Amino acid sequence: xxxxxxxxxxxxxxxxxxxxxxxxxxxxxxxxxxxxxxxxxxxxxxxxxxxxxxxxxxxxxxxxxxxxxxxxxxxxxxxxxxxxxxxxxxxxxxxxxxxxxxxxxxxxxxxxxxxxxxxxxxxxxxxxxxxxxxxxxxxxxxxxxxxxxxxxxxxxxxxxxxxxxxxxxxxxxxxxxxxxxxxxxxxxxxxxxxxxxxxxxxxxxxxxxxxxxxxxxxxxxxxxxxxxxxxxxxxxxxxxxxxxxxxxxxxxxxxxxxxxxxxxxxxxxxxxxxxxxxxxxxxxxxxxxx
Numbered sequence: 001x002x003x004x005x006x007x008x009x010x011x012x013x014x015x016x017x018x019x020x021x022x023x024x025x026x027x028x029x030x031x032x033x034x035x036x037x038x039x040x041x042x043x044x045x046x047x048x049x050x051x052x053x054x055x056x057x058x059x060x061x062x063x064x065x066x067x068x069x070x071x072x073x074x075x076x077x078x079x080x081x082x083x084x085x086x087x088x089x090x091x092x093x094x095x096x097x098x099x100x101x102x103x104x105x106x107x108x109x110x111x112x113x114x115x116x117x118x119x120x121x122x123x124x125x126x127x128x129x130x131x132x133x134x135x136x137x138x139x140x141x142x143x144x145x146x147x148x149x150x151x152x153x154x155x156x157x158x159x160x161x162x163x164x165x166x167x168x169x170x171x172x173x174x175x176x177x178x179x180x181x182x183x184x185x186x187x188x189x190x191x192x193x194x195x196x197x198x199x200x201x202x203x204x205x206x207x208x209x210x211x212x213x214x215x216x217x218x219x220x221x222x223x224x225x226x227x228x229x230x231x232x233x234x235x236x237x238x239x240x241x242x243x244x245x246x247x248x249x250x251x252x253x254x255x256x257x258x259x260x261x262x263x264x265x266x267x268x269x270x271x272x273x274x275x276x277x278x279x280x281x282x283x284x285x286x287x288x289x290x
Contacts, residue, residue, distance in 0.1 A: 053265035
């Protein structure tokens with residue numbers, strides 16, 4: 001029996017029992033999206049083969065961002081750059097949309113795909129993100145999520161020209177961190193742990209300590225491998241890829257992560273980080289198991 005592509009609304013996922021969600025299904029593939037944060041929480045290309053990681057201690061109440069899945073970072077990444085915050089306002093890490101409700105705008109199904117569009121309108125963007133000649137106004141950010149039988153695609157779009165950054169902060173589940181690697185990276189990266197710019201000639205990263213790196217000008221395709229399978233990560237509209245694993249001490253320090261949580265995932269993020277000029281945003285990441 002052929003399973004027709006579909007989308008359904010429901011409440012709850014994993015331990016987040018009262019979370020408003022959408023489930024997409026296409027053939028044997030499924031994806032779950034939280035309306036809180038506009039965040040993909042699960043992608044299974046086949047039943048039981050979960051590509052994404054969600055912390056067993058993840059929360060969503062009281063303004064807490066959900067730890068895991070694919071958080072949306074916008075309109076800045078990490079701590080806001082001082083050039084975008086000259087008056088030193090107290091602003092949250094990773095932007096304004098991770099802990100707000102998004103709207104389910106519409107869906108479209110075909111014979112071989114299902115696509116949903118989520119939107120959020122933000123009216124409290126700091127004045128410093130606008131060009132000096134621009135009129136400040138509410139800005140709508142859209143997330144398009146498309147599921148087929150073979151892949152999951154996410155596209156983050158903002159048509160308003162701003163000094164803006166964006167990232168799809170994907171947490172990937174791994175079976176054995178010591179046998180995990182990411183390939184296809186550029187040789188030039190900034191090491192946030194060492195606070196230094198470095199060169200790595202082979203474009204491969206392994207995980208044997210805290211890892212927090214921004215790889216510049218990465219290509220359109222990366223591969224994440226562990227001892228069980230390979231995942232293909234295709235990216236567009238980016239100027240950097242971010243690789244992150246907190247390792248043991250930071251895992252212990254994070255209230256929404258188990259002490260051993262760092263052994264279960266790595267983040268491979270597609271990002272647009274350039275803030276030298278105003279720009280629109282169209283950032284995409286496509287995931288596929290192989």
